[in-house]
Amino acid sequence: MKGWMGKSRVLFLFGIMLLTLTGCGLPNLTALEPKGEGADVIYDLMMLSVIIMVVVGVIVMALYFFVLIRYRQKEDNQDYIPKQTEGNKFLELLWTVVPILLLIVLAVPTVQKTFMLADTTPAEEDKEDAVTIEVTGKQYWWHYNYNGLEVQASQDLYIPTGERVYLKLAASDVIHSFWVPSISGKMDTNPGTGNVNEMWINAYEEGVYYGKCAELCGPSHSLMSFKVVAVSPEEFDQWVEEMKNVNPDATPESESAQAGKELFNSKGCIACHAIGSSPAAAGPNLTNFGSRVKIAGILDNNKQNLIDWLQHPEEIKPGNKMTGKYGNTDADNPLTSEEAEQLSDYLLQLNPTEITPEDAEAQ
Amino acid sequence: MSSDQLQRLKPGQSPHEPEKATLEGKNKFLGFWFFLGGETVLFASLFGTYLALNGPESNTSGPGPAELFGLELVFIMTVILLTSSLTSVYAIYHMKNLDFGKMQLWLGITVALGLTFLGLEIYEFYEYVMHEDHTFTSDAFGSAFYALVGFHGGHVLFGLLWIVTLMVRNSKRGLNLYNAPKFYIASLYWHFIDVVWVFIFTVVYLMGKLGG
């Protein structure tokens, strides 16, 4: 009996300790520090359910420990035959009705919030002031088509703060799931045209938020990260203007970057990777590649990482579609170091917007 | 008691329900009903799939249901299969009267009708594949159609093989307490196939024709 209580208490304290140590997770990633309306609404619902569960849990555990301690067989009384109770109508009714009442308390806001989060009517009515973005999940990156704004972008999703931005979610290959925990819950992106999903996101403040794919989509599922860059509405409008007016053929300044541009065309990169507002998106749109938060969604944005990524895509993101696509027969080293460097120089200077993630983060 | 089960039963003898006279028989009877419950879910799933995939968006190549189906042939098939269900009822009626000869006769007729049905179905599929560009792989509608109707056809084929096996195996020794339950559940299976066809006729053919 003593052992029981002792061990449980240690376990309990240990658990509390661990939770304090781990905290609530990384801000702008964790769902436990909501930074957007959807996540906020869900957090409240989560807390309501936790409170109900804790109340029930305390009652159950109190009864449980009382029974275990009080009614252990006594050493000196092993032949004791307890009364064979059949049941108790009142008690049984009690623990049927009370849970039902508690569940109603939970069910009402659940239904209410489920409908609230699914309310995407403004997007359907094509209200001019509502930003609607077609989000497409692809192995293993994300593409965004800003409806009516002639802007295409990949990986970093720029949105204005303080308003509901409507998303139309689809996939081009297998199912993915769009999740930005600190701003909103997730929604699957289904392949095909028949199962397009809609949702909205609303970030309270400027910032760069972590986004992840939440539906198993192949070997690099865990590396299909993206970022949501929330900027003020004015900055967002500016960003849109800048993105819209990019000249895809602009000649880079440095010689190396110019050579990189040549390579970009001669190696056929351009066939899949659009620069500018062309809707073609077999590969990620590279218009603002230079200001990407991450390379390939996961590496810090610097030249060395980009060279590594260009030269060894399979090692960095297994199963990605870049592997073996450079038209070079040397499978281990498809681009020479020099070529990779030139391409990197070209790609990193693709930085046409004044509005960058750094602005959002600085806020 | 077990070898008694092989004793030949003659008309006029008891028991009246030889299929349920032994514990083994009762078990088979009940177990088979449960099995048909599972089969119902199986076909319900196939129907659900078909209903999800018989719309124009799933019909990416070849003709759709309204163009494709001809009700005349299917109506004849339906009549034939329904009749075979009736004839199998006669067979079981004679089994309950322990009249083995008549039971075999009616089972024979059932099998003949079943074979005709199967022949017509094969002819129907042949026409679709050869002349209508409606195949299992042409589009999702094709896949769903052949999966549902083909599963049923497979059941018909299995039922026929089963009944024929029973008829041949027991032709010499007649009816006894050991094989009566076997005949009985084979007839249950046959009725089930029939009921499924009624749904196929309605959901696939009638609704396909009228819905288009």
Add this chain to the structure above:
Amino acid sequence: MSTATAQKKGFGATLWDYLTTVDHKKIAILYLVAGGIFFLAGGLEAMLIRIQLAVPDNDFVSAGLYNQLITMHGTTMIFLAAMPLIFALMNIAVPLQIGARDVAFPFLNSLGFWLFFFGGVLLNVSWFTGGAPDAGWTAYAPLSTTSPGHGVDYYVMGLQISGAGTLIGGINFLVTIVNMRAPGMTYMRMPLFTWTAFVTSVLILFAFPALTVGLFLMMFDRMFGANFFDPQMGGNHVIWEHLFWIFGHPEVYILVLPIFGLFSDIISTFSKKRLFGYSAMVFAVVLIGFLGFMVWAHHMFTTGLGPVANSIFAIATMAIAVPTGIKIFNWIFTMWGGSIRMTTPMLWTVAFIPSFTLGGFGGVMLAAAAADYQYHDTYFVVAHFHYVIVGGVVFGVFAGLHYWWPKFFGTMLSEKLGKLAFWPFFIGFHLTFFIQHFLGLMGMPRRYWKFLPNQDLDLGNLVSTIGAFLMAIGAVIFLINVIVTSVKGEKVSGDPWDGRTLEWSIPSPPPFYNFTQTPLVRGLDPLWIEKRQGNGKMTPAEPLGDIHMPNNSFIPFVMSLGLFIAGFGFIYQVDDKNWLIVGIAGMLITLGSMFVRSVKDDLGYHIHKEDLEKGAGSE
């Protein structure tokens, strides 16, 4: 036919005996051994997963192998470990608890086992033939339909074959429980384990065919060019999600209901009290089984079914908490006023209550559709279903094995080692999974090959991995217990626990005909009633007479082997049509076996009264 006598018979004869047996107790042992081996395989896969996730950005296993590991871990644990272990318990206990000499269809019982076994082996062969399935145990299309190689083909064929075995097993138990009960064993006198076995069998009957169809469609898509799940050709992958979960959700209850029943029996036995609120317990089980079919879409809240469907399924799911709560309270009140003996089976049971309650809380939280948009497909879900399946099913299997070990083998597992195995497993379990709730909410989706550094996910994952090792230690101690117990081979009496139900009224292990004379049942807990009235044993319901027994048969083995062979044929005909010959040959073996079975009379044999009198009970 104890192990001791079997050993005397020589290895070949014993092997043949087990290959052909139709005795439910030997089939239980087959299920136990096969399920146990698959459990170890699944456990090994789990350890590799946890090692990979011990530190951020780890490269212990490759991404492709990792996806194979998670897929096989889930598939193995559900279909090849939990299901057969449940079947082992049902086989050993249900016929004994209702006073039957065997199940209704001994032949089908054997067939069910061999189908499961060959299906499981087929699935695991994929490890050695170019890669296991890698689309998750849920095998969502189009990832599964487009997965390269043959891994998913093995998944489809393996599960199809073993699923057929499960379905057969379910029907068998239904008929057994309806038709084979001893005189006086009315429905409302059945032990709760038998009741739950009954409801579970109903669920198997109505749930597995949906999986069968789903697997057929996937097989057609992958191997025969059909387009069910291909959006380019008009297909719709959401159909797979529906079919899978129409099966998959009841599957959870298929696994956990018998465990509820088992815990009810154990709590009653070791509290020396009749089960509190027996009829409410039966009602709750039936209600859970019924509602279990109404809630499948709660696995699809983020698929995009719309707020109406999501709300309906959310409420239906919450409703299940009510009967489950009833059960928890009834268990606690069974112990209330009792005389609790903390034996190993009872220890696992007592540990189950808070663990499963936590799992249930997670379940209610997940049921709130809107909130599920955060939980879905994260480690929160992983935590929840491991709380339910490990905290429920695995604890239950451990409890059940300790409890019924005498009926399996005639020996008792060591209580000391049993408790020694319990503590690391129990502590390790909570350490592994409790923290995962938080990992999920902190932004870790499930099925992640690696988590990246600097996302505050390191500590939680490390703790989880440490917990997993503790669980492994517990499992190893249990295995040591099994070995030590078998080597010692100390025989026990028929009723070592002071039991209340019929299985304790006969020797351990029971003779192959179970009951020399069918017992007369006079109420709930029939043996307890007789003990209290001073009889100490059951009153026979019939005079001593000849006992009819079924013949052994090798046909189930051959029939299943045929499908196993056909499986390879269907898998490889995609590359080379000549393999179709193998497929057809396999099918012919199976159909031929069915034909032989149909044509050959199998009337069984009799044990004569005189022989029974001579060797009554010992054999």
